[in-house]
Amino acid sequence: MSRITVIGGTGYAGSAIVAEAAGRGHEVTAFSRSRPTEPVPGVTYVQGDATDETALSSVVTGADVVVAALAPRGTLAGSFRDVYRTTARLADAAGARLFVVGGFSSLRPAAGAPRFVADLGHAPAEFHDEIRAGAALVIEDLPATPESLNWVFVSPAANFGSYVPGERLGRYRLGDDVAVQPDGGGAISGVDYALGLVDLIEKDSHHRAHVNLGY
Numbered sequence: 001m002s003r004i005t006v007i008g009g010t011g012y013a014g015s016a017i018v019a020e021a022a023g024r025g026h027e028v029t030a031f032s033r034s035r036p037t038e039p040v041p042g043v044t045y046v047q048g049d050a051t052d053e054t055a056l057s058s059v060v061t062g063a064d065v066v067v068a069a070l071a072p073r074g075t076l077a078g079s080f081r082d083v084y085r086t087t088a089r090l091a092d093a094a095g096a097r098l099f100v101v102g103g104f105s106s107l108r109p110a111a112g113a114p115r116f117v118a119d120l121g122h123a124p125a126e127f128h129d130e131i132r133a134g135a136a137l138v139i140e141d142l143p144a145t146p147e148s149l150n151w152v153f154v155s156p157a158a159n160f161g162s163y164v165p166g167e168r169l170g171r172y173r174l175g176d177d178v179a180v181q182p183d184g185g186g187a188i189s190g191v192d193y194a195l196g197l198v199d200l201i202e203k204d205s206h207h208r209a210h211v212n213l214g215y
């Protein structure tokens with residue numbers, strides 16, 4: 001059993017991870033500004049703003065694992081990378097492993113090929129800033145953290161999100177930084193992504209690594 005804090009634990013990805021981890025008997029804390037409409041029994045919900053370091057620190061301290069599931073949108077559009085740098089620093093100080101819910105575009109179509117983010121022609125222009133902010137985490141910010149921080153950046157397949165929630169198939173494929181479904185980007189439901197992510201937490205098989213989950 002691990003003490004797992006999910007930052008953004010009431011969002012699309014975060015709530016699925018919270019439910020999966022709690023269902024397996026982990027001690028889960030979910031952090032967000034508002035309470036969920038359907039709380040998961042046994043989960044501790046803490047309200048706060050991730051831009052407030054004191055609030056963030058209160059839920060990172062004492063955790064074995066921190067999952068970062070915020071989105072670079074809305075009020076976090078300009079501060080997302082700073083908030084994640086702070087989260088990484090706090091996790092490192094707490095000796096907690098850090099799992100980051102990433103984006104598809106930071107993946108590569110083939111080994112050694114440029115990442116999808118290098119050519120965003122496939123994505124609507126209104127999403128370019130948030131795609132670049134998410135990819136910068138694994139390209140620049142996480143590799144720059146001290147070696148003592150154990151981070152895993154977990155990209156989903158392209159079709160992932162509240163607009164395509166999908167269903168639980170109970171399976172997934174795990175890849176490295178090469179998309180397991182490069183052609184068309186593939187898909188993965190939130191619940192199967194959460195299954196794969198909590199498996200990664202429990203197996204503790206990756207260290208300072210970029211991985212991806214798809215069908």
Ligand SMILES: NC(=O)c1ccc[n+]([C@@H]2O[C@H](COP(=O)([O-])OP(=O)(O)OC[C@H]3O[C@@H](n4cnc5c(N)ncnc54)[C@H](OP(=O)(O)O)[C@@H]3O)[C@@H](O)[C@H]2O)c1
Nearest residue numbers: 008010011012013032033034049050071102103104158161
């Ligand atoms: N295909 C793809 O590549 C793809 C698609 C979608 C998402 N993603 C990835 O998934 C990640 C999560 O996205 P999502 O769609 O699950 O996001 P989401 O549903 O918008 O959830 C965001 C979560 O963060 C919380 N939050 C927002 N601002 C906050 C703040 N200032 N302080 C504390 N909590 C805050 C929200 O709750 P409150 O509003 O109550 O605070 C909510 O719990 C993204 O960063 C992205 O990397 C990837």
